[in-house]
Amino acid sequence: xxxxxxxxxxxxxxLATEKRALxxxxxxxxxxxFVTVIGSNxxxxxxxxxxxxxxxxxxxxxxxxxxxxxxAVSAAxxxxxxxxxxxxxxxxxxxxxxxxxxxxxxxxxxKRGGLAPALNDDLRDLFREQLKRLNLxxxxxxxxxxxxxxxGQRQSVSLLMxxxxxxxxxxxxxxTAALDPKTAALVMDITDQIVEEKxxxxxMVTHSMRQALDHGTRTIMMHEGKVMFDLAGExxxxxxxxxxxxxxxxxxxxxxxxxxxxLLLGA
Amino acid sequence: MSLFSFLGTLEIGFIxxxxxxxxxxxxxxLDFPDLTVDGxxxxxxxxxxxxxxxxxxPYIATVCATFGGAAAGMVTAWLNLRFNILHLxxxxxxxxxxxxxxxxxxxxxxxxxxxxxxVLTPFEALxxxxxxxxxxxxxxxxxxxxxAISYFMxxxxxxxxxxxxxxxxxxxxxxxxxxxxxxxxxxxSNGLVALAGALFAQTxxxxxxxxxxGTIVVGLAAVIVGESLFGSRSMLVIIFxxxxxxxxxxxxxxxxxxxxxxGFTASDLxxxxxxxxxxAxxxxxxxxxxxARKAAAVGGEA
Numbered sequence: 311x312x313x314x315x316x317x318x319x320x321x322x323x324x325l326a327t328e329k330r331a332l333x334x335x336x337x338x339x340x341x342x343x344f345v346t347v348i349g350s351n352x353x354x355x356x357x358x359x360x361x362x363x364x365x366x367x368x369x370x371x372x373x374x375x376x377x378x379x380x381x382a383v384s385a386a387x388x389x390x391x392x393x394x395x396x397x398x399x400x401x402x403x404x405x406x407x408x409x410x411x412x413x414x415x416x417x418x419x420x421k422r423g424g425l426a427p428a429l430n431d432d433l434r435d436l437f438r439e440q441l442k443r444l445n446l447x448x449x450x451x452x453x454x455x456x457x458x459x460x461x462g463q464r465q466s467v468s469l470l471m472x473x474x475x476x477x478x479x480x481x482x483x484x485x486t487a488a489l490d491p492k493t494a495a496l497v498m499d500i501t502d503q504i505v506e507e508k509x510x511x512x513x514m515v516t517h518s519m520r521q522a523l524d525h526g527t528r529t530i531m532m533h534e535g536k537v538m539f540d541l542a543g544e545x546x547x548x549x550x551x552x553x554x555x556x557x558x559x560x561x562x563x564x565x566x567x568x569x570x571x572x573l574l575l576g577a
Numbered sequence: 578m579s580l581f582s583f584l585g586t587l588e589i590g591f592i593x594x595x596x597x598x599x600x601x602x603x604x605x606x607l608d609f610p611d612l613t614v615d616g617x618x619x620x621x622x623x624x625x626x627x628x629x630x631x632x633x634x635p636y637i638a639t640v641c642a643t644f645g646g647a648a649a650g651m652v653t654a655w656l657n658l659r660f661n662i663l664h665l666x667x668x669x670x671x672x673x674x675x676x677x678x679x680x681x682x683x684x685x686x687x688x689x690x691x692x693x694x695x696v697l698t699p700f701e702a703l704x705x706x707x708x709x710x711x712x713x714x715x716x717x718x719x720x721x722x723x724x725a726i727s728y729f730m731x732x733x734x735x736x737x738x739x740x741x742x743x744x745x746x747x748x749x750x751x752x753x754x755x756x757x758x759x760x761x762x763x764x765x766s767n768g769l770v771a772l773a774g775a776l777f778a779q780t781x782x783x784x785x786x787x788x789x790x791g792t793i794v795v796g797l798a799a800v801i802v803g804e805s806l807f808g809s810r811s812m813l814v815i816i817f818x819x820x821x822x823x824x825x826x827x828x829x830x831x832x833x834x835x836x837x838x839x840g841f842t843a844s845d846l847x848x849x850x851x852x853x854x855x856x857a858x859x860x861x862x863x864x865x866x867x868x869a870r871k872a873a874a875v876g877g878e879a
Contacts, residue, residue, distance in 0.1 A: 365749075386755075404739070407736075407739060415740050
């Protein structure tokens with residue numbers, strides 16, 4: 311479970327460039343819920359995710375995983391509970407290390423790195439078996455340098471890596487945005503499989519309304535650093551992309567037409 | 578070149594192989610250009626010499642020298658990580674401070690070890706000619722250290738260190754405490770360089786306050802020579818190419834200085850080094866450009 315209590319994040323506080331990225335987020339996500347997060351650029355989606363991951367410290371407010379207060383825990387310290395996949399396929403892996411070395415790093419997540427060899431044949435078998443799920447033939451390329459793989463392949467491997475260690479929370483930051491539609495569909499497929507299998511609590515930021523409604527069990531929309539609306543259950547299942555857009559316009563209270571092409575066109 | 582000077586060249590080549598491994602760890606693995614080594618090389622020599630002269634066992638003195646260098650590396654890491662001082666500048670500050678500290682350790686600018694026991698003393702009694710003993714001793718030490726470091730780079734801890742340099746964000750997302758890895762990496766690197774300084778002082782019979790000048794360039798030269806000859810991904814090959822790079826660099830310099838028709842003298846060493854390092858950097862770059870031009874030409878025809 312993730313619980314955010316009135317989380318505020320302000321960048322460059324006190325300066326002319328001050329930016330209030332989160333203006334008091336209250337959110338409770340029960341165990342094994344899959345939440346999709348939408349909102350226009352600058353709404354605070356990524357800031358919220360980075361705050362939960364620990365990359366950004368909250369200026370005020372509290373963050374809890376289950377009942378543990380993790381507000382002051384470092385990003386590395388939170389990785390026992392949190393796994394993540396980034397938007398940029400290059401960000402989630404080390405390009406100058408091999409596929410198996412990258413996977414070994416992820417396998418060691420949340421454990422103290424010791425002086426035992428990071429790789430052995432048992433691990434290689436495990437990695438091979440995991441890579442087979444992707445159907446990309448990567449199970450035969452354990453020793454290939456990560457930098458030689460395509461963006462889609464790297465992102466798929468990042469996703470597998472995030473699930474190598476048991477964790478409670480999976481944070482996906484537009485992890486299919488940089489992929490071609492076919493690869494994006496494959497990656498989403500595997501995402502659903504892994505989430506189902508491991509009963510993870512998931513937050514997925516996406517720019518695609520379609521994706522936001524098709525995946526997961528709950529959708530929240532952020533606007534100007536706050537959770538604007540929160541859709542779940544029966545109500546959510548009756549929504550389609552058009553309704554979502556109307557709701558957004560209404561919630562803003564200005565009846566203004568939505569001009570964010572990405573929100574409209576995202577398939 | 579006489580046999581004696583050839584063996585001497587190899588001996589120094591092996592010792593600077595340790596420097597090359599240290600430089601590889603900071604420049605390549607951690608992506609942290611660290612100039613502390615100019616100071617920590619001298620520091621290793623100074624601590625070893627001062628302790629040996631005051632009657633400490635040479636092996637204990639050598640271990641102390643290694644830890645002294647490691648501490649110097651951690652000071653640089655601290656300046657960078659705690660106070661956000663640019664890595665290059667932080668290491669220059671430490672290096673400058675070490676010059677004074679080394680003079681204090683030695684008490685005077687130069688210490689002679691000719692009459693003292695060294696790490697070599699137990700082996701000199703074996704009856705092998707002295708000039709071979711030194712070479713065999715340093716070769717064995719350096720090869721053992723090389724094996725240990727290439728094993729280390731494949732452990733969980735070593736791999737975490739590599740990830741820290743290659744992609745800090747990914748490293749952190751996988752639970753790696755990157756600051757700790759940078760402290761450890763700089764300590765390890767400068768510890769190796771100080772060990773090289775301690776061995777150099779004992780095989781050459783002196784420690785001098787200015788002996789560390791240019792250590793970084795020599796180390797970097799060895800790394801680059803090794804890299805351009807062996808473009809491998811295997812950690813074992815990479816670490817040993819640092820050592821071989823150091824040997825080849827020393828031989829090249831020695832040949833250049835010994836070839837009378839070239840007219841070089843010992844004082845030309847720095848220019849020769851700069852030209853060698855420059856060439857090692859320029860040639861691969863030109864080759865890449867040529868390749869790219871060829872590829873573009875082929876693409877244009879198609």
